[in-house]
Amino acid sequence: MTHTFITGVTAGLGAALTRQLCAPSHQVSGVGRRADRLQALAATHPEFLGLTADVADSAAMGDAVTRAEAAHGPIDVAILNAGLYQPVDGKRVDSDVFRRHMEVNYMGVVHALDAIIPAMVARRHGHIVIVASVAGWSGLPKSAAYGPTKAALISLAESLWFDLTPTGIKIQVVCPGFIETEATAQNDFDMPGLMTADDAASAMIAGMASSAFEVAFPKSFTRTMRLLKFLPYSLYFALMRRRTGF
Numbered sequence: 001m002t003h004t005f006i007t008g009v010t011a012g013l014g015a016a017l018t019r020q021l022c023a024p025s026h027q028v029s030g031v032g033r034r035a036d037r038l039q040a041l042a043a044t045h046p047e048f049l050g051l052t053a054d055v056a057d058s059a060a061m062g063d064a065v066t067r068a069e070a071a072h073g074p075i076d077v078a079i080l081n082a083g084l085y086q087p088v089d090g091k092r093v094d095s096d097v098f099r100r101h102m103e104v105n106y107m108g109v110v111h112a113l114d115a116i117i118p119a120m121v122a123r124r125h126g127h128i129v130i131v132a133s134v135a136g137w138s139g140l141p142k143s144a145a146y147g148p149t150k151a152a153l154i155s156l157a158e159s160l161w162f163d164l165t166p167t168g169i170k171i172q173v174v175c176p177g178f179i180e181t182e183a184t185a186q187n188d189f190d191m192p193g194l195m196t197a198d199d200a201a202s203a204m205i206a207g208m209a210s211s212a213f214e215v216a217f218p219k220s221f222t223r224t225m226r227l228l229k230f231l232p233y234s235l236y237f238a239l240m241r242r243r244t245g246f
């Protein structure tokens with residue numbers, strides 16, 4: 001029996017991952033703040049345990065991990081997916097908005113790691129999957145609050161690789177392109193390569209089964225974004241401005 005712990009299961013990618021992973025041989029415990037949505041998932045998936053918690057609250061995350069392990073046993077796989085995205089205009093920097101992005105997207109992952117890693121190290125077994133974004137590869141329009149949190153997560157995962165792989169823990173970072181969710185519904189621009197949450201979850205589950213450290217999808221879009229990252233800034237800014245209009 002595999003136990004997968006997932007944050008951010010009440011919508012979008014996390015909900016799709018939960019629906020696809022729940023199976024008689026696969027128990028899932030999932031965190032979110034919307035209790036009604038956690039209850040709805042539990043009603044349709046008997047293998048699912050819903051845990052109401054705010055990932056930005058370290059004590060609440062510690063408690064969620066304790067409850068998950070009490071119900072389903074040791075966590076084999078942790079998918080740290082909960083995230084906040086609010087497009088911003090950098091001409092008006094609201095530090096509360098920037099701080100909240102860091103507290104949820106970055107510290108939310110750190111709080112889960114704090115609660116999960118010691119037992120995985122003791123067991124010399126575990127798989128940690130950190131959901132970042134292609135927005136962490138280079139600065140994108142409207143992403144001044146969100147992008148830096150994802151760049152920080154990529155750097156965090158890279159550093160943890162050195163510490164955790166010798167202990168038998170597998171760590172991966174996931175960099176999706178655009179996925180059709182509540183988060184991207186706020187975007188008023190064309191989103192190339194937009195995927196459904198179900199297709200994104202399938203791509204992510206396939207990537208998690210691989211030995212790759214980084215899982216990026218959809219390939220057509222992420223290959224282009226990766227190339228853009230290596231251009232001189234003058235060319236990068238000009239191409240990005242022409243493509244997005246910002």
Ligand SMILES: NC(=O)c1ccc[n+]([C@@H]2O[C@H](COP(=O)([O-])OP(=O)(O)OC[C@H]3O[C@@H](n4cnc5c(N)ncnc54)[C@H](OP(=O)(O)O)[C@@H]3O)[C@@H](O)[C@H]2O)c1
Nearest residue numbers: 008010011012013032033034054055082083133178179181
């Ligand atoms: N959509 C995209 O195009 C895209 C692209 C690249 C990367 N990503 C990343 O993929 C992940 C999932 O994104 P999504 O598009 O599926 O987002 P979404 O539809 O907006 O769903 C976000 C999920 O995170 C949870 N969440 C947000 N703040 C939370 C908090 N403080 N405490 C606990 N849970 C919280 C939400 O649950 P509650 O509101 O119930 O708490 C919800 O389940 C995020 O990390 C996002 O940055 C998304």
